[in-house]
Amino acid sequence: MKEKIYKYLLEKHETITPEQILEKFFYTFDKPIPQAEKIVDSILSDDVRFVKEESGFWSVKKQEKKQSLHDIVFSIIEYKTIPINNKKELPVLLAIAQVKNFKPVSKKIFTIDIPIKISNEIQNKRETLISQTEIDGKFLTNLDTIYESLTGSVLVSDSPCKTMDRLNWFFRQNGKFELEIEKINLKDLSRKLIPGHKNKTVEDIADGLNISYHSPLNFSERTDLFIDIWIELLDKLKKINIESIEDLNIFLTDTFEWVNFSNYNFDEQFIKDLPSSPGVYLMKNKEGEVFYVGKAKNLKSRVESYFANRYDVDEKGKKVLSDIYDLQIETTGSELEALLLENKYINQYQPELNRQFKIHHLKEQKYLERRVIAFLPSQMLNTITLFLVNGIKSAIRYSFNKDKPDIIVLKNTVQQFFFKNSKNENSFSSEQIEIIWRWLYLNKNKVNFFNVDDCGTLDKCLEITRRYISENKLFLEKIHHC
Numbered sequence: 001m002k003e004k005i006y007k008y009l010l011e012k013h014e015t016i017t018p019e020q021i022l023e024k025f026f027y028t029f030d031k032p033i034p035q036a037e038k039i040v041d042s043i044l045s046d047d048v049r050f051v052k053e054e055s056g057f058w059s060v061k062k063q064e065k066k067q068s069l070h071d072i073v074f075s076i077i078e079y080k081t082i083p084i085n086n087k088k089e090l091p092v093l094l095a096i097a098q099v100k101n102f103k104p105v106s107k108k109i110f111t112i113d114i115p116i117k118i119s120n121e122i123q124n125k126r127e128t129l130i131s132q133t134e135i136d137g138k139f140l141t142n143l144d145t146i147y148e149s150l151t152g153s154v155l156v157s158d159s160p161c162k163t164m165d166r167l168n169w170f171f172r173q174n175g176k177f178e179l180e181i182e183k184i185n186l187k188d189l190s191r192k193l194i195p196g197h198k199n200k201t202v203e204d205i206a207d208g209l210n211i212s213y214h215s216p217l218n219f220s221e222r223t224d225l226f227i228d229i230w231i232e233l234l235d236k237l238k239k240i241n242i243e244s245i246e247d248l249n250i251f252l253t254d255t256f257e258w259v260n261f262s263n264y265n266f267d268e269q270f271i272k273d274l275p276s277s278p279g280v281y282l283m284k285n286k287e288g289e290v291f292y293v294g295k296a297k298n299l300k301s302r303v304e305s306y307f308a309n310r311y312d313v314d315e316k317g318k319k320v321l322s323d324i325y326d327l328q329i330e331t332t333g334s335e336l337e338a339l340l341l342e343n344k345y346i347n348q349y350q351p352e353l354n355r356q357f358k359i360h361h362l363k364e365q366k367y368l369e370r371r372v373i374a375f376l377p378s379q380m381l382n383t384i385t386l387f388l389v390n391g392i393k394s395a396i397r398y399s400f401n402k403d404k405p406d407i408i409v410l411k412n413t414v415q416q417f418f419f420k421n422s423k424n425e426n427s428f429s430s431e432q433i434e435i436i437w438r439w440l441y442l443n444k445n446k447v448n449f450f451n452v453d454d455c456g457t458l459d460k461c462l463e464i465t466r467r468y469i470s471e472n473k474l475f476l477e478k479i480h481h482c
Helices: 002-012 018-025 033-044 120-131 143-150 160-173 186-193 202-208 219-239 245-253 268-272 299-306 315-323 335-349 407-419 430-442 458-470 472-477
Strands: 050-052 058-060 074-083 089-100 103-111 154-157 183-185 279-284 290-296 326-331 371-377 383-390 394-401 448-451
Touching: 002 018, 002 050, 002 058, 018 033, 033 050, 074 120, 074 160, 074 219, 089 120, 089 143, 089 219, 103 219, 143 160, 154 160, 160 183, 183 186, 183 245, 186 202, 186 219, 186 245, 202 219, 268 299, 279 299, 279 335, 290 299, 290 335, 299 315, 299 326, 335 430, 371 458, 383 407, 383 430, 383 458, 394 407, 394 430, 407 458
Parallel strands: 074 154, 154 183
Antiparallel strands: 050 058, 074 089, 089 103, 279 290, 279 326, 371 383, 371 448, 383 394
């Protein structure tokens, strides 16, 4: 929508009131002036192409000669912090790397001195971190040089507003004006250029771009990886004829483009209405055959990525768009359940496009006899799903209402499975048990689960299980782990 407003103002060479914007572009006629101003401000104020005049009217910046991406200095800024408590972090290192003409031109790492009292433990961590990094100087000592180098550049960060706010705090405290420079959100750009890939971390984006790196990365190496990623993204922008910062801003604010749905048994609105929950999607051809099964943490985001018009659709993406006729969606309470359901459907349908990965046997002995109870979300309101896993022998799943759990069923379930080793018709296959263990291992710091053998008795297991089900605070704290 912002793009439509921009093109209209650019063509008409005029200013427009907030009420006119709502009426013309959002078909809203009855908003009072203060509310109209607030709504339009929230839509346009973060876009550098729009100008709000003293009268409250809106216009666009006059078009000047476009500055080529080759001529722009991009300042890549990274912080390294140490957590102080659950809410605060102590910034210790600041990296500033600059790229011009699609090449790195500088990289410097500075230490940050914070005038607050910190514990000996935090101080030791800070000193260790600094000793392991090649330092170019102190941030405050080099403040004038840093301020000058950033002036007129474009900031690149995975959280640019937070990064700029933190920098400007230092500048204000030391008698300098706040920097007002353009900002590029690395995550937003990677989402547009490599849709469907994770982009929570720099490492995620590197994986999406097939950039190789060794892990774990120290702070300096992570900054180097950030530079490689940015240069690769600039090359991708060049391939789709985005040659100026103005073009880039338009590209980032463009609405989602869809492929032609005329050959499908579903439309664009069906995709827009998909839930943002974990689940599985089955793609079918005109004959009703399932030719691909996929799982997702976020069904809406994942499925949307197939139908975005983009320049670098891979062979699998082309095959999907040419063969698909119908789409079946099944939501789950967690990613683990989506993985298990995906495995079930792949084995059931043997889809053409699924490259069935081989489940290798777990070699670590620690899994062979370990017995755990894991607690996961459920699709049903006020319900928790329990996964009971007995080494690599067997696993079952049960759901309980956390407000009114059936204690008798709960006791019988735990007793029969762990203490009497009774067989259960709802048990998983050996392949699925491998999937459960691998997922629990990868998510061990995010999921509540405890070791049954640490409890010793049935009553102790029941006590912990009942507390997990009924006490929200305990559930969030993740006290018990294997």
